[in-house]
Amino acid sequence: MPTFMEVDADTVSRLANDLNQVGIALIENYLCHEQLRMARSDIEKEAHLREKRSFAIRGAPDIPGTLFERLAGSGEFQRLLLSVYSLGTGRVPSPSEKIHTVVRCLQGRDSAGESNRFHYDATTLTILLPVFIPEHSTESGRFVLLPNIRELRCSALLNLLEKAVIQNRISQWLVTRAIAFGLLRPIKVALVPGNLYFFWGYRSLHANEPCNSQALRSTVLFHFDNPHRCSNIARWLMPKGR
Numbered sequence: 001m002p003t004f005m006e007v008d009a010d011t012v013s014r015l016a017n018d019l020n021q022v023g024i025a026l027i028e029n030y031l032c033h034e035q036l037r038m039a040r041s042d043i044e045k046e047a048h049l050r051e052k053r054s055f056a057i058r059g060a061p062d063i064p065g066t067l068f069e070r071l072a073g074s075g076e077f078q079r080l081l082l083s084v085y086s087l088g089t090g091r092v093p094s095p096s097e098k099i100h101t102v103v104r105c106l107q108g109r110d111s112a113g114e115s116n117r118f119h120y121d122a123t124t125l126t127i128l129l130p131v132f133i134p135e136h137s138t139e140s141g142r143f144v145l146l147p148n149i150r151e152l153r154c155s156a157l158l159n160l161l162e163k164a165v166i167q168n169r170i171s172q173w174l175v176t177r178a179i180a181f182g183l184l185r186p187i188k189v190a191l192v193p194g195n196l197y198f199f200w201g202y203r204s205l206h207a208n209e210p211c212n213s214q215a216l217r218s219t220v221l222f223h224f225d226n227p228h229r230c231s232n233i234a235r236w237l238m239p240k241g242r
């Protein structure tokens with residue numbers, strides 16, 4: 001298999017700058033053609049097993065042997081993640097901090113219920129790798145982001161309360177309507193498979209737009225650095241990544 005992209009210092013500094021100034025940063029064509037083909041075949045196997053149902057697979061040990069497990073374990077990816085994190089936050093991460101991988105697939109009728117589910121992630125940095133995005137459709141499931149709208153909270157309980165207020169169906173519906181009426185103006189990204197997107201997941205309210213239920217929309221999320229790692233509440237939230 002081709003080795004993963006080694007990213008130079010200038011690119012890292014552009015990514016950190018975009019994360020803080022724009023709210024989202026991007027490496028185009030991060031996966032080469034062959035790697036994207038392998039990623040797609042890994043996902044197709046899982047999607048086929050769960051015919052026309054949306055699902056998420058959480059945690060690297062659940063997906064052994066896949067391209068994502070190799071990517072998360074590779075020196076190239078870990079160096080990239082750590083250098084973007086350190087430059088972007090000005091902090092050195094705890095050595096015990098691990099990458100949490102989530103493979104997310106939307107397909108079939110229940111994909112609508114998984115869309116516009118606005119939330120904050122449990123971790124500071126989120127890296128998003130699109131693998132399948134519906135093409136030739138008005139409903140491609142764009143990624144929607146209100147970037148960097150809150151700071152890290154010093155209390156895990158405060159974070160939990162804030163998430164309870166925002167991450168429920170009523171608030172999510174209100175946010176969706178506020179966007180539709182132009183009261184909130186998020187960044188909307190038409191994701192491109194094989195590109196790599198970075199955002200501050202803990203600080204940014206985000207979701208995907210509805211997508212064509214006949215097509216497969218699949219993204220892989222790499223979550224890094226839980227600010228409340230020492231709290232029991234945070235340990236309970238972490239497996240969900242959100």
Ligand SMILES: O=C(O)CCC(=O)C(=O)O
Binds near residue numbers: 104121206219221242
């Ligand atoms: O699939 C996407 O576009 C975003 C998913 C996400 O934010 C998450 O699973 O935490």
Ligand SMILES: [Fe+2]
Binds near residue numbers: 119120201242
């Ligand atoms: Fe998220």
